[in-house]
Amino acid sequence: MMDTFKSGSRLEKVLRSGHFAFTGECGPPKGANVAHLKEKMAHLKDMVDAVNITDNQTAVVRMSSLAASAIMVGEGMEPNYQLVCRDRNRLAIMSDILGAYSLGIRNMLCLSGDHQKFGNFPEAKNVYDIDSMQLIAMVKKMRDEGRFINGEDIDVPPRLFIGAAANPFADPFEFRVHRLSAKINAGADFIQTQCIYNMDKFRKYMEMAVDMGLTENCYILAGITPLKSVRMAEYMAGQVPGMDVPVELIDRLKAAGKGNYAEEGIRIALEQIAEFREMKGVAGVHLMAIEWEHKVPEIAERAGMLPRPSL
Amino acid sequence: MIIADRKPLGEILEMIEPCNTLLILGCKGCVTVCNVGGQKEVEVLSSLLKIARKKEGKEIRIDEKAIERQCDPEYIDQVREMVGAYDAVMSIACGVGPQFLSEAYPKQKFFPGVNTTFMGGAVQHGVWEERCAGCGTCVIHFFDGMCPIARCSKSLLHGPCGGSDHGSCEINKDVVCIWDKIVRKKMENGRLSDLLEMKPFKDWRTARDGGPRRRIREDLT
Ligand code: SF4
Ligand code: SF4
Numbered sequence: 420m421m422d423t424f425k426s427g428s429r430l431e432k433v434l435r436s437g438h439f440a441f442t443g444e445c446g447p448p449k450g451a452n453v454a455h456l457k458e459k460m461a462h463l464k465d466m467v468d469a470v471n472i473t474d475n476q477t478a479v480v481r482m483s484s485l486a487a488s489a490i491m492v493g494e495g496m497e498p499n500y501q502l503v504c505r506d507r508n509r510l511a512i513m514s515d516i517l518g519a520y521s522l523g524i525r526n527m528l529c530l531s532g533d534h535q536k537f538g539n540f541p542e543a544k545n546v547y548d549i550d551s552m553q554l555i556a557m558v559k560k561m562r563d564e565g566r567f568i569n570g571e572d573i574d575v576p577p578r579l580f581i582g583a584a585a586n587p588f589a590d591p592f593e594f595r596v597h598r599l600s601a602k603i604n605a606g607a608d609f610i611q612t613q614c615i616y617n618m619d620k621f622r623k624y625m626e627m628a629v630d631m632g633l634t635e636n637c638y639i640l641a642g643i644t645p646l647k648s649v650r651m652a653e654y655m656a657g658q659v660p661g662m663d664v665p666v667e668l669i670d671r672l673k674a675a676g677k678g679n680y681a682e683e684g685i686r687i688a689l690e691q692i693a694e695f696r697e698m699k700g701v702a703g704v705h706l707m708a709i710e711w712e713h714k715v716p717e718i719a720e721r722a723g724m725l726p727r728p729s730l
Numbered sequence: 731m732i733i734a735d736r737k738p739l740g741e742i743l744e745m746i747e748p749c750n751t752l753l754i755l756g757c758k759g760c761v762t763v764c765n766v767g768g769q770k771e772v773e774v775l776s777s778l779l780k781i782a783r784k785k786e787g788k789e790i791r792i793d794e795k796a797i798e799r800q801c802d803p804e805y806i807d808q809v810r811e812m813v814g815a816y817d818a819v820m821s822i823a824c825g826v827g828p829q830f831l832s833e834a835y836p837k838q839k840f841f842p843g844v845n846t847t848f849m850g851g852a853v854q855h856g857v858w859e860e861r862c863a864g865c866g867t868c869v870i871h872f873f874d875g876m877c878p879i880a881r882c883s884k885s886l887l888h889g890p891c892g893g894s895d896h897g898s899c900e901i902n903k904d905v906v907c908i909w910d911k912i913v914r915k916k917m918e919n920g921r922l923s924d925l926l927e928m929k930p931f932k933d934w935r936t937a938r939d940g941g942p943r944r945r946i947r948e949d950l951t
Pocket of ligand 2: 881882883884890891892893894895898899900901906908909910
């Protein structure tokens, strides 16, 4: 029954029916190259349940996530529309949410966004009128109460499946699971985590989440980014704040030998996926194969994720 | 107090390029305390400029003065006899100073000699840090006395974000993640539950976003 769903998105149905969800990611082009965007999307078709469309990721200007998500809808695929608080005030955000729903978008990921200092316009003003926690609550209010945050009525409320991010590896670790619970209380229906490399820490995090009962009210999708090279692993370990790449993992890649790094990286990812499928509280995997979309079919196949459930 | 940095000498020289006479006017308020715009700095800047101009073969006459405060018409009035006699007056007070001066002396040309940066204080000798962004509605009591508006790079009311790394902010290892401090203090004091409540959407009308601010105190006017 359609009406029991919050949004009716494919992702929501997959999760609600108890399937192990599989989501992917696609970054819009640095330009208006729609053909190239469609090409990247095509690799993901039927491989995943929904595809995150990033919003000026790492604060580099790209085609808007709203436009790219709409293009994806047109391709018969399901986007998970990402929106960051860095670039827009509450007016723009609410209007984009309405626009997104009007264009057939049904999933949305609420993010604070990387600081603009990481991107190609570090001199830009940062907005942060609201933060990601408030963004979650805003979308929930718009959807469930049919009201803007000022209390005014919305003529046809946006029915969106609300996602949020969680980084179990940022500091302070002991607080992370509480922050997760705050996001769930704010209205997050599903969570996609930051890329996981430190499995010990993630196991501990999930244990706490399960103990606190958080996984009963929200679906948690474990984030994975296959390592393509030793250089990438070292960069992630040293240069990306809030990223935790254990040295043993880098050693394992190195030991695979030149020419085999990518394959070893995929093997690691496959082992992780296998463990996540068994891990209590994990409802799916979010695969962020950055600029590696063409590898997704292979990874999906080898991970035993295919075919995706037809609903 | 208000913290400022002296503008680079090259920029100042460029500003005063057409001038043959200059008054450098310091302020004995905040900028004296942060060692950028007091009597001493007036003298230092004056000699630097004179030397540089002499080198260029274009000597300049510079007079030096510092007044009590440049954000107060009463003191601004004290230089009435002086201004007007120079090609330009360079104020090395915060951004308020040169504006009060040019309002009081409309015919005189004024230059800002410093870049006004933030409201804060010295955490050790020679190191100043931002503490307040003047948002107009103080909320630091919710955060155990720390201001996320001014001190979190994203002004988050529900932090820390996913970039918080070993006590540092994602933007730079040298920048403290104030949210890390807030969370640790709350946990140490058994007040973690404070952070689980949703904070209301901030009303930015009291901040600069609501337009230039003005206070009228009926009891004083
Ligand atoms: S909450 Fe506002 S007024 Fe209070 S310290 Fe922060 S910026 Fe200043
Ligand atoms: S790392 Fe800390 S200070 Fe920096 S933006 Fe995130 S929460 Fe704010």
